[in-house]
Amino acid sequence: MMRLRLPVCLVFLVALIVAAPVAATELQRLHGRTMGTTWSVLVVLSPKHAGDVLQRGIQAELDRVDGQMSTYQPDSDLSRFNRAPAGSWQQLPPEFFTVLRHALQLAKDSDGAYDPTVGRLVNLWGFGPDQRPRQPPTAQAIAAAQARVGWWKLQLDPATRRVRQPGGVYLDLSAVAKGYGVDQVARYLQRMGVQAYLVEVGGELRAHGRKPDGSVWRVGIERPDAAAGAVVDADELIDTVALDERAIATSGDYRHVFEDKGRYYSHHIDPRSGYPVPHEVASVSVLADDCMQADPLGTTLSVMGADKGMAYARAHGLAVLMIVRTADGFVQRTSPAFAAAVRR
Template identity: 40%
Template sequence: MKETTYSSMILVGNIILPWQKRSKAGLVASLLFLVLMGLSGCSSDSEKYSFSGSTMGTSYHITVVSGSGVNVSSLSDQVQRRLDQLDNIFSTYKPQSELSRLNSTEVGQPFSLSPEMLDVLSLSQELYQATSEAFNPAIGPLVDLWGFGPMPAGEQLPDDDQITERLLMVDFSQLVIGENESVAIKQRPLQIDLSAVAKGYAVDQVAELLEAKHFHDYLVEIGGELRLSGLNQQNEPWRIGIERPALERGAAQEIMSLSDTGLATSGDYRNYIDRDGVRYSHTIDPLTGKPVINRLASVTVIHPNAASADALATAFMVMGESKAMQYAESENIAAYFIVKDDKSFSERHSNAFNVLLDNVNEKIKN
């Protein structure tokens, strides 16, 4: 094996990627990740194979490390087909997507669910309850009201009457999954938006596809949500950098080594509106109907599956620093918080986050 030195840095995330044009989804604030590949170390006999594409209004990037060769064209086609299937299920922009058809179904009318939709709705309902409604996929009417949906914000902020009216539309418990788990029934009009969990779920589905093809060393990224498995080309855990908020893109606040896990981030420091000198975050509190006001700039959650990490990162931004940390500690969740101070940022970690990094670092030493 030959010694290698730092050779490349790949920026991945759903803000802007080196291989990506800016899209609407690229304006949605999420933490930018720096995947550091090719840091000093011994390179293995394995080769790195990478490909990318577009899905769910954003981009994706896949890296596979293999010693037996990879038909990149065939694998890329299979991944794209799977992502197209998922986009046709979860898209809120496609009129004939499964989610759009569910949203247009009349109250009380049974709606047949695909296995994928059942997976995501079941997880969403579980986390809706577990987070005391901080994670709420029915919040779309409030997001639209504040101008963070398809239509841009107007000059006038919503008034209390408008907010109260929309709050009546966001009770996610009014979606009931039937006992046979093949149908869902809305007990009240709902407009469900699964964007805070669907990309993470898609990441997990691509990871399952790769595992089925007997690939075990890979990185899957869709719009900033990640699954990391095995080792990189240097026989080391994947190196991930968390971007420093409000500074130049690509400046890392924290760099960590990770493997065999999912990771997602939610942040409010790039997607907001200004009105009369006041900054309003794109993260809406589903209990008040208003943008959250807390000190969190971003939250990164590390979880065995990217779908849960995706949803929990959103929920933690709604909860705020104190409640989110309490929840992370009580549920043993690895979470990393970047907190806004007067003129700078500080960081906090849950105990599970520290233990996870200690375990990975110990493996590296051995």
């Protein structure tokens, strides 16, 4: 399975359905496991839809993404690319190529704050598939791993869906593949004629249509200081957000960490320095038209930091809610696009 860099990110963006009670025959919950986490789909079923058929179809869509882009599966397409000899061209499945092309464009746009070739650093710091001790690596080891990082080293051939392995580059698409999986499930449900649904994979969500009572889907965003697994009450939430034909993804630093000699290290690795980012930004939530857009932006803005990250969000018209640590506690920062989205 693909154990994403945020294997517990479902606690960052809680799939809390703020909904009026509806008849059980109208709204059905399907669920399962994928990518080292869980998935859940609320669907409004008509008589022509069979829940067991949709269950199998959803699982197949997610298994396809996991089988192509997992760093934990040695036979995945991504793992085969990571092992490929220097100078070789590797043909990718359409889904993998789509995600990689999007990831490389974001890497370029963000000046490397996000970089899908960061995998060796992720593993070195103990947040990847390698079972390493959770302790800071040496400066020499960091420099050696960072020498293999660089999105610009990859060459794509769109006509043949091939990518060139320059030698030693280790792709990690954990920050984007899960969001793409959400979108794939949404596309499957639309092909099946499902008129309304809320898809959640590890805390990343996308909604379509209306609930049986005619209202929009709503989800809750967890407070960074909420107790693990305790988000059952409104006071454990920062806010609730309406998902009206939109997706939302959240990236946080407050659970997937390790401590060494009194210092905490986050899984958010800055590809440009080789080190985990300071803990100024506690979480970033991004609203977008689809989850593949929203998912990696949370990581990107966290790496940029509060000021640069919010400036990037404003400049690119991104709908962003950022929770920042200060001496006086947590402070919320919202981009104009996010404020407009929650008002509508």
